[in-house]
Amino acid sequence: MNEETLTAGAPQGARVARSAGGPGFGRWWRHLDKSAWVWLLAILVLVFLVVNPLVRLLIVSFQQPDSGAFTLANYAAAYSRSRYVEALGKSLVLGISAASLCLLFGVPLAWALSRTDMPGKGLVWVAILGTFVIPAYLGAVGWILLAGPNAGWLNRLVMALTGMDKGPFNIYSMSGLVLVVACYSFPYVFVFTKSALDLVSSEMEDAANILGSGNLRTTLSITLPLVLPAILAAFILVFLEAIALFGSPALLALPGRFHVVTTQLWQFFEFPPKVGVAAAYAMPLLCITVFLFWLQRRITHRKGYVSLTGKGGERRPIPLGRWKWPLLGYCLAVCTLSFFMPMVVICQAALAKAWGRGFRLDNLTLDNLYFTLFENNLTRNATINTFVYAGSAAFIAITLALCIAYVVNRELVGKRVANILSFLTMAPFVIPGIVLAIGFYAAYTHPPLLLYGTAWILILAFATRFLPIAYANSNAAIRSINPELEDAVRILGGTRFTAIRRVVAPLLKRSLAGAFILVFIPATRELSAAIFLYSINTQVLSVLLFDKSDEGNFEMLASIGLILVVITVILILIGFRLMGRDFMLRRTAA
């Protein structure tokens, strides 16, 4: 198909000319722009990655496992036992509690950093970025070291101080889980709220001040309501994040002897895997997610909040006076929970001969790291796999996203097709990783497309999961290029590919490298899809870390985690150089 016949889409005009035109096919073939095949291929890959797994997920939930006949038995099995339904309720509790706690953590920090003259902003900023860098399940490991019953550092501290024979904290509980999830999700609330606050002009506050309203009252009655839509949107996002999370619940809820949806789904996959039941059980998760994302977009796209247009008015920090020290104290307390304490104990464990022996110089060793990276085949291979898979996934995701963004922005297809394409590319954004993994499992475990057991299923699942990040970035990049730059190549005799190779690609180098990092980082730590799709030869660090958690070898867990963190930090530093300081904490959520 040639681009013009795809775009023109004017049947009546086409018919007139065909009757008038001379040697139809010959000329059509000579005039054909052969580059169209590449776009068609990209669209096919998109169908393969996004549409097929979701369709298979739906089909498999209505199928008998052996015969493939239509049945409702899977749904009956999934919702018949009270403890299965209970897990749904537990997920709801977890989501709401964690999201509320996130608001408590995130909103004051955002206000403090955006609107006030609080000292120590840089330190808080670094700690929040650090929190972003720690994978949630590594945070859970840190908190096990801190608040595990009896042996945890906080328990030992309290016991030493009070002489109690039993520590008061137990991280293996719902409240423990809520705390850990909130600690590693609140940065989303922080980013959403802060970017909204950054757009509120000081003139809005001045207007209230001049009418006699004090600073506190102004903040509560003017500033906060103005950013309420952003906060609400963040609340929904964090809720969804919390109910879709697998790592932390698996590390904390399973020893605590309770289930949430994701751990229950995982249990359905214990041998022999009940894919149909899992698919049926995943439906509420999928439906809630899709609905809430739709709601969230409605909220963020609502007009009427003029102050959020981002123009006009300077922004001055509010002088806090003597209140600046309590506020700084609060900010640091939050960061201590999410970053400082867990990071300290993880580093200690990674560098200790035995973590229980405490912070002593003679307990210090690099053996754990050395062993993990070089001596142990399992961990060494997992490290290599992590790099290779994340790199391949990022490459595939960016290539595909770039193709789709190009097709959509250069109007190589009709408007309706373009809308469908961008919708499909963004769709994985609303699909929980665990649901996507079940879809992939359902779609690609049988011939002719037998990918299960190979590295490809992990690579493709990662690529699909983070396709929206790649797409949002590619789209912005393509838009920044004036199409006339390509037109100029073509009119001088270059093909579309010449234009892309000689002009578009060189101009996009930096932003694509940044996008690569933005996909690579989450792909190195992905767990909720990997846990369903890995096999013994395709383990990655995140899976290994989870797998080894019940052995109690926390020195090794911490080492693996530390390696992940170091990789991430290096990548982020490269990203800073390429794209500027705020490239990770920028609000890019579609």
Add this chain to the structure above:
Amino acid sequence: MSKLVLRNVSRTFGDFTAVDNFNLTLQEGELVSLLGPSGCGKTTTLRMIAGFMAPTSGTIEIDGEIISSPTSSLPPERRKMSMIFQSYAIWPNMTVAENVGFGLKIRKLDAAEIRRRVEEILEKVQLAALRDRYPAELSGGQQQRVALARAIVVKPAVLLLDEPLSNLDANLREEMRFEIRRLHDEFKITTVYVTHDQAEAMVTSDRIAVMNKGRVEQVDAPYALYGRPKTQFVAGFIGRTNFLEGKANGETLHLGGFSVPLNALQTEGGSLPGDVLVSIRPQSIHLLKHDPGNVAGRCSAQGQVQRRAYLGEYWDYYVSLPGAAQTLRVTARAQDVFEVNEAVWIEIDIAQLTVIR
């Protein structure tokens, strides 16, 4: 031999007709501008000629071969044309010399030949000293010259220009008009020039196609277009003018305040209908202190200055005539001073009256 032919070309976007039954034939080496207000379809026409867009009906031919039709359209890269874009579209990742040499490289010329031709054209557009600069280090005018050089150096079959001067400041714009015409006289490339600026079109073009709402109103040489506009739109768009409603009565045409013998008017259609619309340019009307009397081929009437404006280079007067509803706009030399409310005589050369309908 005709080079570029647009035959009944139309382009619609949904319900909107951007170009409506466009016909134009360009001779070899001719420079024709498409002139019209924004949104009149001139850029759409140009992009169809370039092959970035297919017509929804009609054909575009070059040397007798169909290159665009609704069913198929030769991709732009195989049309052997070149184009200068509104944004210049200079590639920021290449130096001046790389930009200019790009088209030659695509044509697989050997390096020495490319070098020679790039040097030659850069000399022509006075950019030789800047050959190794990147576009970000160039001024708007210099970028414009790079775009010109890049488009001309490949010796295209047809050169297309899309509002090439609209991003330049006024002085530079005037200079570049002549530059474009000079390069055209030197290279004689068949050229289509899109602009909304009538002065630009007048300076550069052999012929001008005035477009309005997707249709061609008139195609003519600049002089004919100004002197003999065929439609009210053309008369109003090219320069300023006075429109006068005329009523025929026997052998005389009454134009409100004065009248002319019917047979003195030049018309193409032969006999005139009862009511006509006549255009007279402000500078074709002369203001006098005294009655000039009857002169052959001229008519005169007495009137009064309503308001006036002094614009340095000339006077702009509005003169009312007894029995006429509208005032006449008259342009007079700077030394012809008349006071407001002063009685004046107007004198018109009948040959300057153009019958629109």
